[in-house]
Amino acid sequence: MRGLSLLFFLLISLALLLPAPAAADLLITPKRLVLDSQSRDGIFRLVNTSDRAQSYELVWQQLRMNEMGTLDDMGENAAGAASRLLLLAPTRVTLQPGERQTVRLTPRLPEGLPEGEYMSHLLFRPVTPPPPPSSVTGQGAEMQLAVRVGFSIPVFLRHGNLSAQAAIRPIGIDANGVTVEMRREGTASIFGNLSMFWGQPGRDGLQVGRLDSVAIYANLTQRTVTVPFDPASGVTVGAGLLMVRYTDPDSNAVLAESTVRLE
Numbered sequence: 001m002r003g004l005s006l007l008f009f010l011l012i013s014l015a016l017l018l019p020a021p022a023a024a025d026l027l028i029t030p031k032r033l034v035l036d037s038q039s040r041d042g043i044f045r046l047v048n049t050s051d052r053a054q055s056y057e058l059v060w061q062q063l064r065m066n067e068m069g070t071l072d073d074m075g076e077n078a079a080g081a082a083s084r085l086l087l088l089a090p091t092r093v094t095l096q097p098g099e100r101q102t103v104r105l106t107p108r109l110p111e112g113l114p115e116g117e118y119m120s121h122l123l124f125r126p127v128t129p130p131p132p133p134s135s136v137t138g139q140g141a142e143m144q145l146a147v148r149v150g151f152s153i154p155v156f157l158r159h160g161n162l163s164a165q166a167a168i169r170p171i172g173i174d175a176n177g178v179t180v181e182m183r184r185e186g187t188a189s190i191f192g193n194l195s196m197f198w199g200q201p202g203r204d205g206l207q208v209g210r211l212d213s214v215a216i217y218a219n220l221t222q223r224t225v226t227v228p229f230d231p232a233s234g235v236t237v238g239a240g241l242l243m244v245r246y247t248d249p250d251s252n253a254v255l256a257e258s259t260v261r262l263e
Contacts, residue, residue, distance in 0.1 A: 025050040026095075026124060028151055031213070032191065033122075035086075035107060037159045042086075042105040044122075044153070048095035054126065055094040058103065061121040061152060065217040069225060071121075080219075082118040082157040085109055092127075107157060115160025117188050117218045124151040154215075162188040166216065166256040168246050173237075173262070177209060177228040180244055182256075184216040191215045192255050194227050197243045198235060198262075205243055208233045213249065239263055 027047040035042045048054050062078035063071040087106040095101055105122075164186035172179035184190050193212045197205030211227045227244065229237065245257040 025054055025126075026056065026151060028124065028153060030153075032154050032156075033105070034156045034158065035105070036157070037107065037109055039107055042155070044103040044105075046093065046095065046101045046103065046124075048097055048099050051097050053094060053096050055092070056124045057092045057127050058088060058090070059123045059125055060088075061123050063121045063152070063154075064119075064219050065215070065223070067220060067223045069223055080116065080118050081120050082155050083120040085113070085118055085157055086120075086155070088122070105155065109159060113159055115162070115187075116158075117162055118157040118159065119154065119189070119217065121152045121154050124153070126150060156189060158188060160187075162186070164188040164190040164218075166190050166192070166246055167258075168194075168244055168256045169258045170242065170244055170260050171224070173242070175229075177226050178242065178244065179224060179226050181222065181224050182214070182216055182246070183222045184218075184220065187218065189215060189217045190255065191249060192246045193249055194225065195245050195247065196227050196229075197245070198237045198240055200240050205241065206233060206235050208235050208237055214246070237262070 025048065027049050029045050033042045033044065060076075060081075060083035062074045062076060062081050062083070064074050064078070066072055085108060087108050089104050089106075093101050093103070164184055167183045167185075169181050170178050171181045178196060180194065192214060193210065194214050195207060196209035198208045199205035207230070209227045209229045211225065214225055216223055239262055241259055242262055243257060243259040246255045247253065248255055
């Protein structure tokens with residue numbers, strides 16, 4: 001039993017330390033797809049960036065965000081799924097090294113569909129045999145560990161006149177960063193980048209931290225995130241003014257901001 005426990009520990013440690021080479025095998029754009037009822041099609045563009053052929057099957061997932069920002073699997077019968085309103089083609093791709101491919105999603109909205117935001121995640125799951133696995137040997141037993149990485153991209157379909165607003169406020173600070181409470185109002189998800197600036201009253205603030213691609217999905221009214229301090233800023237945050245700003249990732253428009261005085 002001790003030998004098995006040690007082997008299990010080694011396997012977990014190795015899994016945490018191994019690089020994920022497949023993470024660089026497939027380039028997907030965009031990283032989030034938002035469609036509305038007037039959209040003709042949504043398109044993902046794929047590029048095989050590896051040096052060997054890669055095959056992927058495209059599978060729908062029904063994931064929902066919780067207040068900690070992690071995603072829970074709600075199962076295939078989840079309410080509000082966009083997958084039931086979209087025609088996906090193709091559902092499997094094989095790409096040679098450097099080859100490009102488009103994946104098309106076409107809305108198919110039934111009459112009488114209630115207004116709202118519908119959401120699913122599209123998983124690009126590798127079906128190509130993985131590279132030779134790493135081996136872990138202990139006390140005469142050998143186990144092999146192979147790493148496969150899939151890519152899950154959120155897809156939103158908005159039907160009707162939807163909107164969303166955000167509010168933020170810092171609620172805690174320590175040596176590592178600032179904890180920010182985020183609130184969302186409205187009928188749609190909201191996405192943005194969080195930036196932190198620190199300085200003295202009457203002076204321009206210096207950017208001391210940033211966290212990109214922070215979302216509050218429509219199933220949530222609030223969530224809490226921690227924005228880490230950036231050591232590269234060379235700034236030691238102390239007494240002064242700390243401003244946290246939430247901006248649109250495309251237009252850089254300010255969605256919400258809050259300033260607190262540090263003593």
